Amino acid sequence: MTTLAVDIGGTKIAAAVCDENDAIIQRWRVPTPMDADAINDNIAKVYREAVAAGHRIEAIGVSAAGNVAADRRTMTFSANIPAWLNYDLSEHIGALIDHAVPVVVENDANCAGWGEYVHGAGQGSANMVALTVGTGLGGAIVINGQLFRGSFGMAAEIGHLPMVPDGSHCGCGLLGCAERYTSGTALENYAKSAVRRRPQDAKRLLELCGGDVNKLEGPMVSQAAQEGDELSLTAFDNIGEWLGRTMAAIAAVLDPDLFVIGGGVVAVGDILLEPARRNYALYLEGSAYREHAKIVAATAGQDAGLIGAANLALR
Template identity: 60%
Template sequence: MHALAFDVGGTKIAAGLCDDEDRIIHRWRIPTPHDPADIDAAIAGIYREAKGLCESGGTVGASGGTADSADRSGIGSIGISACGNVTSDRRTMSFAPNIAAWHDYPLADTVEAAIGHECPVMVENDANCAGWGEYVHGAGRGSAYMVLLTVGTGLGGAIIADGKLYRGAFGMAGELGHVAMVPDGDFCGCGLRGCAERYISGNALERFARSAVRRYPDRAGRLMELCGGNVDHLRGAMIAQAVKEGDSLAQYAFDKIGEWLGRVMAQASAVLDPELYVIGGGVVEVGDVLLGPARRNFDRFLEAGAHRPHARIVAAEAGQDAGLIGAANLSRQVTAG
C-alpha cells in the first residue's frame, strides 16, 4: 500500500505519495491556507487527488509530476509532519508556534473526518519525522543510537535509541533547541531565555555576522557589498556566499554557531551517549565550514573526552525529503500497530 505524507509549515504544505519502499512517486506543494481551519480541507483535497492517482494508475496533471509507479493498491496511511508539540498518541497538536489555531487541536481526528474516515492518520513533530527519515534512508542507516539536529530558522532535534524513535512519556522529547545554554541569555520564542536555538540557527548566524560587521567595519567590505550597504539586510545566504569566498567575518559567524553546536552535542552525549550525530537544515549546506568547528568544540567540551569513544558527526543526506520520507514510514508503523 502507498502512504501519503504531508509536511505542514507556516507558509507551505508539501506532500508526497510514497510507495512501499518510501520512494516519493508524486509530489504536491501548495501555500498554507491563511485560515488554519482550511488546512484540513487542503489535506483532504490532496488525499482525494492522490487516491484518484492510485486508482487510475496514471498521472494527475493539476499538481505536477508524473507517477509512473502509481498503481491500484491504494493508500494505506497518512502521515503528517508538523512543527510543534504532538501528544503521545500522535493525534493532537498541543502547541504549534506558527499556526495559532493549533493549540490542543485534534488534527488526526479532523483530517480523518474530512476524508470520510477512509484512511488512518498519524501526526508527528517535524524534526522527529526528519530524524526518522535520515535514520531509515539517509545518513543514519546502520546506526542504533543517533541524534538529528536541524539547523534552520531554529534548532530542531530527534533522538533514535536502540533503533526506535524516542518520544518520551508525553511525546515531547527531542527538543534540544530549548536546552538552556546561557543563564538569563537572549529571549527565545518559546518564552524562556538562553535556549540553544538562540545561538545555533540561521537567525543566530545573521546576528553574529551583523555584530562582527559593526565591530570591525574595516574588514566588512564583502559582507556590506552583499547586503547593499545596510547591515540589517544581511541574510544567511549572503554570509554563506562570503564564507565560500574566504571572508573572515563570515567565517567568524559560522565558527560561533559551530562552537555552540559542539557544546550542545557534548551536553546531549552526557545524557544520551549516541554513536552518531546527523546535522541537517539549510545552514549545513556549507559543510565543514560549520561541521569543522562543531566537531572541534564537541571534542573540547565532551565529559571525560580523553577516556571514551567520540560520536561521529556527519551531514544529513536525505535533504528536504527527510520529513516526508519519515512521516510516510512512521505512519505505516503506527497505523499498523
C-alpha cells in the same frame, strides 16, 4: 500499498505519495493558509486527488511544526498556527475524508530525523541524534533503533536546551536556549552585529546585502564564508562552537554513536562541522578516555521530512 506524506511548513504544504520503500512517486505543493480549517481542506483535497489518480493509500503521515502529543494525533501547541492548541489534527483531517485511512501526526524535526535514520546518513546507527539547524534548532532522538518521543511527546526539543544561564531571550519565553546560539537565526544575528561593530572588515557582506546590514541574511553569510570571507567564517566558528557544546551536553545524557546535522545552514559542510567537532571534543566529559560519536552532515535532502512522515505513518 502507498502512503500519503504531508509536510506542513510555514509557507507551503508539501505532499507526496510514497511507495512501500518510502520512494516518492507523485508530489503536490500548495500554499499553507494561516487558517487551520483551510489547511485541513487542502490536505483532504490532495488525498482525494491521490486516490483519484489510482493510488491505494494506506495511511496519511503528517509532519507538523509544533508540539505533538504522545497520541500522535494532537497538536498541543504551535508557534505558527495559533488554532493548534490541544487540537486533534488527526480527527479534523480524518473527518474530511470519512476516516478512510488513519492520519498519523508527528513533529517536523522528528520526521526529518527519522527520514535520515531510515534512508539517509543515520542508517546503521543504534543511537542517533539528529539536529536540524534552520531558523531554529530542531532535534530528533533515536534510541535502540526506535524514535524516542518521551512520555508526553516532548522529547528532543534540543533547541530549548538551556545552555547559558540568564542568556539571550528565546521565542519560547525562556533565557539562554541553545537555538539562540546555534541556528540560522543565530548566524544572521552574529554576522549583523559583527558587521555593525567592524564595518571595515565587512566589505564582502556589505556588498552582498546591498550596503544595508538590516537586509543581511543567513545564505549571504554562507556564500561569503565559502568564498573565504574572514568575518563570515568567524560567524560560523561561533555557531559551530555552540553546536559542539550543545552536542556534548546531549552526549552526557544519551551517549549516542552518531550526530546527523541537517538544515539549510549545514550546506557549508566543514565550515560548520569542523568547529562543531572540535568543541564537541573539548566539552565532552571524559573526552580523552572514551569513543566519540561521529558528527556528519545529513544526506536525505529536502525530502527527509516527507520520507520520515511516510515511514512513521505505518509504524
